[in-house]
Amino acid sequence: MKSVTRSLRILEAVARHQPVTVGELTKLFGLPKSTVQRTLVTLNEAGWLRANRRDTTRWEIGARVLAVRPAALQGSSLFAAAREPMIRLRDRVNETIHLSVPDALHSMVVVDRVDCDHPVRTFHTIGDTSPLHATATGHAILAHLPRREVDEFATGTFEGYGEDTITDAEELRTELQRVRERGYAVNHNQYLQGICAIAAPVLDGDGVPLAAVAVSLPDSRFEPGRLAELGRLVTETAAEITARHLR
Amino acid sequence: MKSVTRSLRILEAVARHQPVTVGELTKLFGLPKSTVQRTLVTLNEAGWLRANRRDTTRWEIGARVLAVRPAALQGSSLFAAAREPMIRLRDRVNETIHLSVPDALHSMVVVDRVDCDHPVRTFHTIGDTSPLHATATGHAILAHLPRREVDEFATGTFEGYGEDTITDAEELRTELQRVRERGYAVNHNQYLQGICAIAAPVLDGDGVPLAAVAVSLPDSRFEPGRLAELGRLVTETAAEITARHLR
DNA sequence: CATGGCGTTCCACAATACGGCATGAAGGGG
DNA sequence: CCCCTTCATGCCGTATTGTGGAACGCCATG
Numbered sequence: 232m233k234s235v236t237r238s239l240r241i242l243e244a245v246a247r248h249q250p251v252t253v254g255e256l257t258k259l260f261g262l263p264k265s266t267v268q269r270t271l272v273t274l275n276e277a278g279w280l281r282a283n284r285r286d287t288t289r290w291e292i293g294a295r296v297l298a299v300r301p302a303a304l305q306g307s308s309l310f311a312a313a314r315e316p317m318i319r320l321r322d323r324v325n326e327t328i329h330l331s332v333p334d335a336l337h338s339m340v341v342v343d344r345v346d347c348d349h350p351v352r353t354f355h356t357i358g359d360t361s362p363l364h365a366t367a368t369g370h371a372i373l374a375h376l377p378r379r380e381v382d383e384f385a386t387g388t389f390e391g392y393g394e395d396t397i398t399d400a401e402e403l404r405t406e407l408q409r410v411r412e413r414g415y416a417v418n419h420n421q422y423l424q425g426i427c428a429i430a431a432p433v434l435d436g437d438g439v440p441l442a443a444v445a446v447s448l449p450d451s452r453f454e455p456g457r458l459a460e461l462g463r464l465v466t467e468t469a470a471e472i473t474a475r476h477l478r
Numbered sequence: 479m480k481s482v483t484r485s486l487r488i489l490e491a492v493a494r495h496q497p498v499t500v501g502e503l504t505k506l507f508g509l510p511k512s513t514v515q516r517t518l519v520t521l522n523e524a525g526w527l528r529a530n531r532r533d534t535t536r537w538e539i540g541a542r543v544l545a546v547r548p549a550a551l552q553g554s555s556l557f558a559a560a561r562e563p564m565i566r567l568r569d570r571v572n573e574t575i576h577l578s579v580p581d582a583l584h585s586m587v588v589v590d591r592v593d594c595d596h597p598v599r600t601f602h603t604i605g606d607t608s609p610l611h612a613t614a615t616g617h618a619i620l621a622h623l624p625r626r627e628v629d630e631f632a633t634g635t636f637e638g639y640g641e642d643t644i645t646d647a648e649e650l651r652t653e654l655q656r657v658r659e660r661g662y663a664v665n666h667n668q669y670l671q672g673i674c675a676i677a678a679p680v681l682d683g684d685g686v687p688l689a690a691v692a693v694s695l696p697d698s699r700f701e702p703g704r705l706a707e708l709g710r711l712v713t714e715t716a717a718e719i720t721a722r723h724l725r
Numbered sequence: 726c727a728t729g730g731c732g733t734t735c736c737a738c739a740a741t742a743c744g745g746c747a748t749g750a751a752g753g754g755g
Numbered sequence: 756c757c758c759c760t761t762c763a764t765g766c767c768g769t770a771t772t773g774t775g776g777a778a779c780g781c782c783a784t785g
Contacts (some may be wrong), residue, residue, distance in 0.1 A: 302538060
């Protein structure tokens with residue numbers, strides 16, 4: 232279904248570049264103007280796009296999309312349960328806090344964020360994705376997946392993003408064992424350079440990992456001496472979210 | 479573009495009923511199974527859907543959609559700015575707090591929510607829509623729109639949802655004048671029966687209304703004597719969000 | 726007044742999505 | 756144990772539907 236795939240790509244492009252004009256999108260995709268235009272009108276009629284208030288030839292995402300939420304966040308549950316513990320954690324450590332959920336395609340997606348007030352801080356937008364095998368949140372999830380699923384995932388080697396990335400399946404498995412023992416996962420420059428994160432999983436009633444909370448901070452502020460305390464706080468926060476979510 | 483429109487409808491249906499099977503969707507739409515199936519596969523390939531973890535014949539929304547956010551919430555700005563003041567407001571009044579933004583088609587969409595802990599409380603999910611002319615948040619927005627736009631909107635009569643709904647355009651205009659004078663809007667059973675709300679607008683630098691914060695409570699707990707104080711608190715909260723958002 | 730860039734509309738063609746049907750797998754009842 | 760239903764999924768000829776080049780109208784600029 233070519234037209235559907237293309238429409239969704241265009242929708243995503245509008246989201247990234249909003250408010251955006253027809254012409255900008257045609258340059259972006261190299262498609263005929265009429266094709267892009269027709270797609271935009273269709274998306275608008277369906278209620279997913281709307282014209283910008285100030286410049287009606289620019290398009291932006293309508294609020295309608297908010298009714299379409301990932302299963303992991305359905306109802307209020309997880310999202311609402313996580314918010315206040317995350318804020319409290321931020322107040323304790325004054326670093327950026329993320330909530331991420333696993334998605335298909337071996338990636339984690341940032342679902343919520345609470346900022347710290349340092350002038351220099353890590354930056355991920357809601358919706359950003361990162362690889363399961365090279366992030367603290369990913370490891371926190373993997374560590375609590377059934378053995379079978381991990382084996383399915385961890386075969387051969389993974390993509391590397393720097394010299395610290397774990398690219399070997401066997402190495403990943405031993406790291407996951409450490410994560411289980413400590414209760415939290417740590418990432419030193421495995422994915423993005425200059426960024427560290429400490430993460431712990433949020434589980435459902437059956438022990439299935441639903442999401443992970445992470446403290447994320449620039450390398451420059453990371454002190455090994457703080458690790459144990461940060462780990463403990465993140466783990467407690469994750470446990471509190473789990474408890475609230477089940478209630 | 480029939481296939482695009484249909485795919486979006488199916489996507490919305492999946493969001494409402496997830497995790498859902500092909501068969502359930504065919505019943506819902508009265509379409510041939512193969513058509514629905516093909517659509518689901520396409521949406522999945524585009525990364526918008528994924529198979530449920532436990533039952534792989536059930537479909538649910540993938541986390542990809544989170545990267546597609548309404549213009550009103552772009553970046554972190556409004557959404558992040560609103561969160562903490564909303565929580566503080568909830569702590570003060572112990573009632574449910576909503577943040578809503580106007581959408582095309584004369585409706586307000588709930589963008590965020592902070593719950594109170596009363597056993598009986600109002601319930602709106604993120605993404606829920608309600609009519610501009612019959613809600614406190616809608617009035618808060620309309621009251622700060624340029625005269626020209628209000629005139630365009632307020633022509634003839636509006637749909638009524640009960641005996642308290644303002645259905646006359648002229649009557650709405652005088653109500654909006656009162657809202658401007660008081661600084662906040664009040665809704666007594668105008669839309670949903672048994673629910674009251676008090677709302678104030680969040681403005682951008684040019685005075686354009688971007689969103690509205692509301693305290694929402696069941697009729698049974700509403701005391702006229704509290705109104706002035708609730709109104710003041712909501713107005714202060716909206717002003718604080720505005721200030722944080724501009725910063 | 727000419728020009729270029731823009732968003733928008735039109736239309737004949739052919740690529741593409743449609744949907745009836747067939748298949749295969751899974752569960753339930755006799 | 757086998758039949759029978761129910762379900763998800765794959766196939767394929769047909770005609771519906773989306774395609775994209777071209778033309779239009781609008782606006783700002785030289």
